[in-house]
Amino acid sequence: MSSTQFLVVGAGLAGASTAWRLAERGYSVTLIERDVPASEHGSSHGSARIFRFPYPQRAYVDLVQQSVPGWAELSALHGSDLITRCGALDFGATRDPHRLAGVLAAAGVDHELVPQAEAVQRWPHIAFDTDVLFHAAGGVLDAESIVRTMVAAAQAMGAELLTGWPLQRLERTSSGFTAHATDGRTVAAERVVVSAGGWLPDLLGNLALPSGFLDAFPALEVREENAFHFPYRDADASSAGKWPTLIHKRADISVYALPGGRDAQFRGQKVAEYNAGRRLPSAAAQQGAIEPANRARVVEYVRRFLPGLEPEPYAETTCLFTNTPTEDFVIDEADGVTVVSPCSGHGAKFAPLLGEIAADVALGIGSVPERFRVGAARV
Incomplete structure (x- = not known):
């Protein structure tokens, strides 16, 4: 059984971004994916997603603006612009x-x-x-190329990628967690970030999360x-x-x-x-x-x-x-497990920023939008 500081579950846009940003900060990262990065069975495949600024809520407009430097950074890593204007x-x-x-x-x-x-x-x-x-x-964003660029960047900084690795459950241990795959394989980690997209409803109850966190989690x-x-x-x-x-x-x-x-x-x-x-x-x-x-x-x-x-x-x-009922994202942590669900059909445009926010939440630092916290009063 291998061991890592951070286990990131799910190699879609949000998970790949989180693995990249954590590896960039010098942490040991293992990224597991039930299929392959940007899988056709997930939410981050294909080459056509909308990049836009307009939202009725100023908070999301500000977040799009905050993502712009990250898009320039990713495009430089990719070797060409990942946004077709x-x-x-x-x-x-x-x-x-x-x-x-x-x-x-x-x-x-x-x-x-x-x-x-x-x-x-x-x-x-x-x-x-x-x-x-x-x-x-x-x-227009090229989602698949974005995921592959972020995964490659994480690997270049030492992250390990395990594909064909469907998570079944997390078990708490004296040093953190043991992640169990459906076929019996295991990975030990000090902390875990779960970005499982549409599989999250099946996984939530198996992530060793506190009952209060689960009770407050918005319906998906x-x-x-x-x-x-x-x-x-x-x-x-x-x-x-x-x-x-x-x-x-x-x-x-x-x-x-x-x-x-x-x-x-x-x-x-x-x-x-x-x-x-x-x-x-x-x-x-x-x-x-x-x-x-x-x-x-x-x-x-x-x-x-x-x-x-x-x-x-x-x-x-x-x-x-x-x-989520309000279409707000969920990015929150409880007792060493961070759950990242920046979905609701509009998360792709924030991809390079999502990893920064998720890394901050997992590390207990930075300024995280309160609306992304579990149980926050939605505005």
């Missing part, structure tokens, strides 16, 4: 672009509030139903989301700046769309209905099957609001969202 649009009555613009203005983030008629002229391949918020710094809702790739009508439609990312929220539907990236051959837009997939007890119950009714709703949405796309998907996939 194409701009980002927010519109729709329940997205409230005017309110978002006010928050960005207060935070000093460059943006434009574009009247609906002008937006139609600037982006004729999109049908707008309200005024539009545009910010040029938005873009795991969804198997559906995403569809629609081809551009115009051969030049994928040129820089013509297709920004978008978030469109109405009373009847909430949709996000973005250039599809490497895993969809850059042929079109990835379009999905937000938080509309089947509910699961945990990631272990995922089926990998598209829901026909979800496909029909998204196809109809594309036909109505994205005239620059052919309303017939050429590719489709599923992915996991693990949501």
Whole structure:
């Protein structure tokens, strides 16, 4: 049985970031992953995630700004920019672009509030139903490349990666913990960070956590989301700046769309209905099957609001969202175990910062947002 100062469970975006940041600080780190880093069965696979600044809550806008130096650091390690800047649009009555613009203005983030008629002229391949918020710094993240870059950086500083290592339970010992795999393998650690995504509901009760911590932990809702790739009508439609990312929220539907990236051959837009997939007890119950009714709703949405796309998907996939009731993250520690669940469908843009926050929590230092603590009053 090997021994380490820190055991990090889960090599998705948050876990890889935590392993990197702890190794960077000189700690002995072992990173275990039930499959492989950025696994297709987790929440951090593929090459297309939205990077954006707008939030109704100023706290999250500030955190995006705090993540910017980390993105520069990661891109330098990778050897090229991990964010493709194409701009980002927010519109729709329940997205409230005017309110978002006010928050960005207060935070000093460059943006434009574009009247609906002008937006139609600037982006004729999109049908707008309200005024539009545009910010040029938005873009697309390559999630899989980000994970691999962080894991490689952690390994370069001495971290060990164990793949095909599904955690079953933690056992407290006189020197810390013994982690038990489902096949009987073990790893000893002084402290543990668990970033298990959609598998967290199955694991929480097996992490040797205090009952009070478990009682206060917010309910987690795991969804198997559906995403569809629609081809551009115009051969030049994928040129820089013509297709920004978008978030469109109405009373009847909430949709996000973005250039599809490497895993969809850059042929079109990835379009999905937000938080509309089947509910699961945990990631272990995922089926990998598209829901026909979800496909029909998204196809109809594309036909109505994205005239620059052919309303017939050429590719489709599923992915996991693990949501808290408020969509706030959970990053908190109890008696040597830190639980990291920065999910709810919007965590990717914070990736290099999440590891810093999780490392601070695990070490009991730094200034951690109170809203991420278990049992915090959510605002």
